[in-house]
Every structure is written in C-alpha cells, then in structure tokens.
Amino acid sequence: MYHILKQKRKTVSIYVEEDLSVVVKVPQHLSKKHIDEILASHKQQIEKMIAKKESAKQKSDWRVTNSILYLGQDREIEWVSAGSGRAQIKLTDHKLMIALSDQGNLEEAEILIQTFFKEQAKTLFTRLTEKYTSLLGLKYSKISIRKQKTRWGSCSAKGNLSYNVRLLCAEEKMIEYIVLHEVMHLRHFNHGKVFWEDIEKLMPDYKQRAQYFKHFGQDFIL
Numbered sequence: 001m002y003h004i005l006k007q008k009r010k011t012v013s014i015y016v017e018e019d020l021s022v023v024v025k026v027p028q029h030l031s032k033k034h035i036d037e038i039l040a041s042h043k044q045q046i047e048k049m050i051a052k053k054e055s056a057k058q059k060s061d062w063r064v065t066n067s068i069l070y071l072g073q074d075r076e077i078e079w080v081s082a083g084s085g086r087a088q089i090k091l092t093d094h095k096l097m098i099a100l101s102d103q104g105n106l107e108e109a110e111i112l113i114q115t116f117f118k119e120q121a122k123t124l125f126t127r128l129t130e131k132y133t134s135l136l137g138l139k140y141s142k143i144s145i146r147k148q149k150t151r152w153g154s155c156s157a158k159g160n161l162s163y164n165v166r167l168l169c170a171e172e173k174m175i176e177y178i179v180l181h182e183v184m185h186l187r188h189f190n191h192g193k194v195f196w197e198d199i200e201k202l203m204p205d206y207k208q209r210a211q212y213f214k215h216f217g218q219d220f221i222l
C-alpha cells in the first residue's frame, strides 16, 4: 500500500514502514501523473526495499522463530492448553509459557502477548521511574506505555512520561538509561550540556547504553 504525502520539499523520498506500507513524500506541486511515473520507474527498487524489510522482520517475529526477546534474553515459547481455564502467559526461567483455550489460535496469542507485555512494561518502568525520580527528588504525573516504531520514551511539559513497550526486549540495565533520560527531562526540558552532565553523574556509561539501542533497537519486535 502506498501513502503519498505532499509536503513542502524539493525532492521525492521513498521508504518502507514496519507494516510494509510504502511512504512516498513528494513536493506539493507534483501531479498525480508525475507521481505515478516516479513510482513506476522505481518499482524494482521499491520491491527490493519491501523484501528486505520483510526478511528483517521475520527474523524477530515470534510466529516464525517461536521465541520472544524478553529483557535481553531469547525466550522460547512453550505452547500449552489452557483446558477449560483462562488463557494466560507465564514466564519461567528460560521460557515463555502460553496457555491458550484454543491452541494454535494466533489471534488469541497475539492479543495475549500484547496485553502481557504492556502489563510487564508498566510494572517494570514504573519501578525504575520511581527509583530515579526519588533519587533525583523529582515528581512525575503519570506513566503511559505505548507501542511506537522509533521513539523509546518521552516526557511532556506536564510531567507525563511515556515509554515504548518494545523496550521490554532490552536488557534491564539498558532500559534504565531510557528511564533516567526521560526522568532527567523533568529537571531539564532540553538536551543541553547540563542535562548530559547530570545523567553522567548517575550513569557514567550512559553513552554505551544509548549505543545499544542504536545497534539492536530494530530487533525489538513485539
């Protein structure tokens, strides 16, 4: 599927989203005919981009790998029957046990997994937020968990913190950096020199932790 976005710009940019839709940004004055011509001439290139994105996605998709990355550790999924009981997920040492009332029902599994990870995220990110706000003597309003493509977290002017549920794939130590970063925005609403100095005081290796997300972030698929 194509999304054509007319923008104040001079060049055409084409890229593929996580859901494999193609986003085409074009200058405002470009006619439909002209856009179609551009797309036709880039057809092969676009198909290649989609295939590449698709194979990268598959490598981390639990439907294919039968495992989910949880706190930096690959957990193999063990499917069990919930019998007449409730569908549920349990974390064991190295596995993720998924009990479905209708085994093999991927839609049921998907909903269960999404709900489970959101709850886990809320608990863990709240605990870490409390840790750093109390350490720094800061107050936040509320925490929300979202599923986002690229953003790991944000902090609003009202003191609302938001975290990406996909962070749960990362090691806890690395998640701490994102939490500290957002919490620090309650004190400095910018990325100025003092902002980074204050982060470094509490987390001297914060740069390495930030790098971790640049390297592995695209594999964090839930």
Ligand SMILES: [Zn+2]
Residues within 6 Å of the ligand: 181, 185, 191
């Ligand atoms: Zn920031």
